[in-house]
Amino acid sequence: MTPELYTSRLRLRAFRPSDRNTFATFVEDPAYRRYLGADHPDLDAFMANNLSPEEGREFSWVICSAGTDTPIGSVFLGIVEGTARAEAACLLSPVAWNHGYATEATRIVITFGFEHLGLEEVFARASAANAGSIRAMGKLGMHPDRAQARADEVYYAVCRDDWRAS
Numbered sequence: 001m002t003p004e005l006y007t008s009r010l011r012l013r014a015f016r017p018s019d020r021n022t023f024a025t026f027v028e029d030p031a032y033r034r035y036l037g038a039d040h041p042d043l044d045a046f047m048a049n050n051l052s053p054e055e056g057r058e059f060s061w062v063i064c065s066a067g068t069d070t071p072i073g074s075v076f077l078g079i080v081e082g083t084a085r086a087e088a089a090c091l092l093s094p095v096a097w098n099h100g101y102a103t104e105a106t107r108i109v110i111t112f113g114f115e116h117l118g119l120e121e122v123f124a125r126a127s128a129a130n131a132g133s134i135r136a137m138g139k140l141g142m143h144p145d146r147a148q149a150r151a152d153e154v155y156y157a158v159c160r161d162d163w164r165a166s
């Protein structure tokens with residue numbers, strides 16, 4: 001079960017099939033897909049993946065503005081099999097960029113991971129050219145780990161003790 005999570009400005013809830021129409025308005029937008037890579041799922045696969053996260057290991061939330069039910073994006077937390085590490089990813093409609101929403105949504109999801117899933121580390125990958133994503137990871141207190149980076153991707157992570165202390 002994906003629990004609902006709340007911040008001052010956002011409501012995070014489970015995906016529903018009826019969300020497809022709203023995600024269809026931006027998931028194929030070139031600006032949205034710019035840094036996501038050619039293997040990023042199309043709309044059908046995106047909806048299928050998020051409607052059926054693997055119980056206990058994958059968590060997918062629709063991000064809505066507080067007090068509304070309309071998606072402005074999504075956030076995902078996926079535990080690496082057999083570890084206490086999880087990958088976080090946030091994807092927002094371009095109309096919602098640069099309001100701090102990705103930072104705010106990912107922050108509550110990371111807190112959920114540390115406090116309720118017993119995680120030891122949360123990490124995220126982004127294209128090295130995705131300045132908005134890298135800035136958001138920095139605002140979250142995540143740190144780059146060059147040893148884990150791939151050719152054109154950065155890898156940022158935060159451990160539970162540092163999260164508690166921040």
Ligand SMILES: CC(C)(COP(=O)(O)OP(=O)(O)OC[C@H]1O[C@@H](n2cnc3c(N)ncnc32)[C@H](O)[C@@H]1OP(=O)(O)O)[C@@H](O)C(=O)NCCC(=O)NCCS
Binds near residue numbers: 135
């Ligand atoms: C990456 C993404 C999630 C960021 O969402 P967001 O809500 O705009 O992020 P935030 O507002 O929390 O933080 C973005 C920060 O980057 C800054 N920023 C944005 N574009 C920038 C750029 N080109 N250069 C430098 N800084 C930039 C913003 O000003 C903001 O920093 P600030 O709060 O100090 O002003 C969003 O752009 C998105 O969904 N993109 C498409 C999908 C994607 O690439 N997701 C990332 C997958 S790893």
